[in-house]
Amino acid sequence: MNTQSNAVTGSPLETRADAPTGISEGRRMYWAVRRELWEFRSIYVAPLAASAVFLFGFLISTMHLPSRMRASGQGSDYVHEFMLQSCGFAALVLMGTMILVAIFYCLEALHSERRDRSILFWKSLPISDLTTVLSKALVAVILLPLFAFALTCALWFVMVSFSSVVLLVRGTSVATIASQFSIFQLLPPLLYHMLGIHGFWYAPIYGWLLLVSSWARRAPFLWATLPPLAIGVIEKIAFNTSYFAGMLSYVFRGSMDDGMQSKATGMYGTLIPRLGIGEFLTSPGLWVGLAVSAIFLAVAVRMRRSQGPI
Numbered sequence: 001m002n003t004q005s006n007a008v009t010g011s012p013l014e015t016r017a018d019a020p021t022g023i024s025e026g027r028r029m030y031w032a033v034r035r036e037l038w039e040f041r042s043i044y045v046a047p048l049a050a051s052a053v054f055l056f057g058f059l060i061s062t063m064h065l066p067s068r069m070r071a072s073g074q075g076s077d078y079v080h081e082f083m084l085q086s087c088g089f090a091a092l093v094l095m096g097t098m099i100l101v102a103i104f105y106c107l108e109a110l111h112s113e114r115r116d117r118s119i120l121f122w123k124s125l126p127i128s129d130l131t132t133v134l135s136k137a138l139v140a141v142i143l144l145p146l147f148a149f150a151l152t153c154a155l156w157f158v159m160v161s162f163s164s165v166v167l168l169v170r171g172t173s174v175a176t177i178a179s180q181f182s183i184f185q186l187l188p189p190l191l192y193h194m195l196g197i198h199g200f201w202y203a204p205i206y207g208w209l210l211l212v213s214s215w216a217r218r219a220p221f222l223w224a225t226l227p228p229l230a231i232g233v234i235e236k237i238a239f240n241t242s243y244f245a246g247m248l249s250y251v252f253r254g255s256m257d258d259g260m261q262s263k264a265t266g267m268y269g270t271l272i273p274r275l276g277i278g279e280f281l282t283s284p285g286l287w288v289g290l291a292v293s294a295i296f297l298a299v300a301v302r303m304r305r306s307q308g309p310i
Helices: 012-018 025-039 042-062 065-072 076-109 111-115 129-169 174-201 203-215 220-239 243-252 277-281 284-306
Strands: none
Touching: 025 042, 025 129, 042 076, 042 129, 065 076, 065 129, 076 111, 076 129, 076 174, 076 203, 076 220, 129 174, 129 203, 129 284, 174 203, 174 277, 174 284, 203 220, 203 243, 203 284, 220 243
16 A cells, blocks of 8 residues: 655755744854854963963063062062063963964854865754854954953963062062052953954954855965955056055054054053043944944855855
8 A cells, every 4th residue: 555655845954944943043142152162162272372371481580570679679660560561461462362363263164164064064953144154253353352351361360469479478568569459450441452453343354254264165364365465466556556455454453543552651552542432432444344344244144055065
């Protein structure tokens, strides 16, 4: 006897997409971000490794701090300047590491899943391409700067605590030790710099890298760098101008020419913004950059929807 099975004619992907899941968009975004942290451990491993290397060198240098302080004859002023320069250099190391991690993460975020064919699995889940791409942009623009800032806070605390113990053991006055804790007053402007400049201001850079990652079949780094370089060269040869190169320089410098210079001197001087938060939020360059990054991300969403495994 022949019986015809009542098989579902639609594809498994369509059936899963049409079925009610009961999961809110916020919950989907949360798990999409968790996925990024699981898959790309360099997001937190690289900054932690950079912090460990810097802290090792700082601990060795601090052992000689009391003798250098007495030799300088400046007392607490020398200790304060030493800690200011050390903390500033620590912040620069973590910021540089964060930028490198963000660049390579964005280039790999959408390219690696097509290369290892895991995109077939991720597309079978009830998570849209928009949520997937936005979660990757969220990691680069917000989570990485916040993690770098939190790691900087922890690193500064260890540095100040260890140097205080060394000075206390060597018989240094309490006033000299207490002067080091004024370093923590610089944390709010540092948070503003990391999240504002290295996060939202660099959003179009990360958007462009995600777009290239969603499109390139191989060598995404070359495809991300060669087109801007070619545009700059063609403009210079054809019109003898460098407007495009100036625009890129303006973006990469974090609008330094518009007042994002420092009111402080020394190593930490490059980290403190001069513009107030209100001025920064009303800056045309910020909103133009965010609009451009939105366009890049929209194209990346469309490319991920149409692209398959490599």
